[in-house]
Amino acid sequence: MLTTLAGTRVEDLDTPAMLIDLDAMDRNIAHIAGTLKAAGVNWRPHAKGHKTPAIAHRQIAAGAIGVTCAKLGEAEVFAQNGVKDILIASQVVGPIKARRLAALIASTGSDVVVAVDDASNVRELDAAAGELGVRPRVVIEIDTGMQRAGTQPGAPTVELAKLVHSLPNLRFAGVMSWEGHAVSMKDHEVRREAIERSIGQLLETAEACRAAGLPVEIVSCGGSGTYLTTSKQQGITEVQAGGATLGDIFYRELQSPAEPALTLMVQVISRPTPDRIIFDAGRKTVDPTTRSPEVRGVEGVVGLGLSAEHGTLKLDRPNTEIKVGDRLYFDIGYHDQALHLHENLYAVRDGVVVGVWPTLSRGKIQ
Numbered sequence: 001m002l003t004t005l006a007g008t009r010v011e012d013l014d015t016p017a018m019l020i021d022l023d024a025m026d027r028n029i030a031h032i033a034g035t036l037k038a039a040g041v042n043w044r045p046h047a048k049g050h051k052t053p054a055i056a057h058r059q060i061a062a063g064a065i066g067v068t069c070a071k072l073g074e075a076e077v078f079a080q081n082g083v084k085d086i087l088i089a090s091q092v093v094g095p096i097k098a099r100r101l102a103a104l105i106a107s108t109g110s111d112v113v114v115a116v117d118d119a120s121n122v123r124e125l126d127a128a129a130g131e132l133g134v135r136p137r138v139v140i141e142i143d144t145g146m147q148r149a150g151t152q153p154g155a156p157t158v159e160l161a162k163l164v165h166s167l168p169n170l171r172f173a174g175v176m177s178w179e180g181h182a183v184s185m186k187d188h189e190v191r192r193e194a195i196e197r198s199i200g201q202l203l204e205t206a207e208a209c210r211a212a213g214l215p216v217e218i219v220s221c222g223g224s225g226t227y228l229t230t231s232k233q234q235g236i237t238e239v240q241a242g243g244a245t246l247g248d249i250f251y252r253e254l255q256s257p258a259e260p261a262l263t264l265m266v267q268v269i270s271r272p273t274p275d276r277i278i279f280d281a282g283r284k285t286v287d288p289t290t291r292s293p294e295v296r297g298v299e300g301v302v303g304l305g306l307s308a309e310h311g312t313l314k315l316d317r318p319n320t321e322i323k324v325g326d327r328l329y330f331d332i333g334y335h336d337q338a339l340h341l342h343e344n345l346y347a348v349r350d351g352v353v354v355g356v357w358p359t360l361s362r363g364k365i366q
């Protein structure tokens with residue numbers, strides 16, 4: 001049914017619709033892939049923002065080794081849709097999930113690597129893997145300054161790594177961390193120093209694992225807000241930057257090289273007064289929490305309001321040109337909190353839909 005929309009002109013699509021400028025996205029993909037290739041580092045893009053196997057396969061075609069996921073449910077979708085190498089960069093905890101992880105590997109044959117930071121969790125993953133006859137690869141997540149999950153660098157990490165390595169049904173594969181605390185540091189020097197400190201701890205701990213006789217093949221880190229610096233740190237093996245594939249105002253304000261590739265197309269549904277425009281997209285279409293979207297080409301906007309399913313533009317002057325039924329186009333504030341609200345993304349080239357891509361892992365929060 002949806003495939004019949006390929007070839008449709010954008011203005012003939014129904015609204016709200018999330019459009020991807022395919023050429024801009026491909027330029028972003030080429031830029032990230034090229035930067036990491038030049039640095040001799042693998043690219044394992046985080047898929048939590050786009051949630052879309054079609055985009056993952058475009059990244060893989062450009063050189064990515066697989067994807068990073070935040071949730072087991074996301075990993076299930078990507079594995080079932082042909083992604084062979086997946087890092088779950090978070091803990092998979094409890095007997096239900098431990099069994100699901102093992103079953104996923106058994107049923108798809110995908111190499112699903114999981115992050116751990118706790119001995120009891122490691123033992124339950126080992127037990128479930130043993131029951132289903134698989135041997136997942138495991139990395140230790142290290143807290144290198146973000147103060148989220150993760151073991152402390154140095155000895156505590158090496159201890160846990162030794163435990164993983166000693167168990168029959170797990171394969172110790174290395175270490176990961178995410179230097180996310182550096183992203184919002186405005187001063188470039190301060191940000192660079194924080195990234196280097198963070199990655200320094202990751203690399204030193206990787207070395208300590210090697211010194212203890214453990215095989216460290218993965219040293220994974222990095223995101224869209226850090227990869228230009230992170231990828232230059234000698235010794236890391238892969239970078240998880242994902243959001244820079246699509247870009248948005250958030251990344252633009254970080255002075256990321258990512259070109260904004262997304263447009264939210266909405267429709268005006270009411271003009272109650274000359275200084276107010278009501279359109280058909282609210283917080284259930286685009287979440288403004290991290291960064292508000294911005295309308296393009298409307299003069300005198302002094303306020304944007306988003307209720308559940310309505311958007312309101314408040315103007316500082318009367319406007320009678322914009323009519324009910326007209327389309328408006330928004331730049332996305334932070335796409336991580338927008339794309340999962342959409343069933344499909346519309347890939348567009350020269351104003352024509354060339355692909356309708358289901359966001360198959362949206363809602364996969366378990």
Ligand SMILES: Cc1ncc(COP(=O)(O)O)c(C=O)c1O
Pocket residue numbers: 046049089177178180221222223224225240241242243244
């Ligand atoms: C584990 C992990 N890696 C990497 C990232 C960076 O993701 P992105 O490149 O989409 O900003 C995040 C973002 O929250 C993350 O949680």
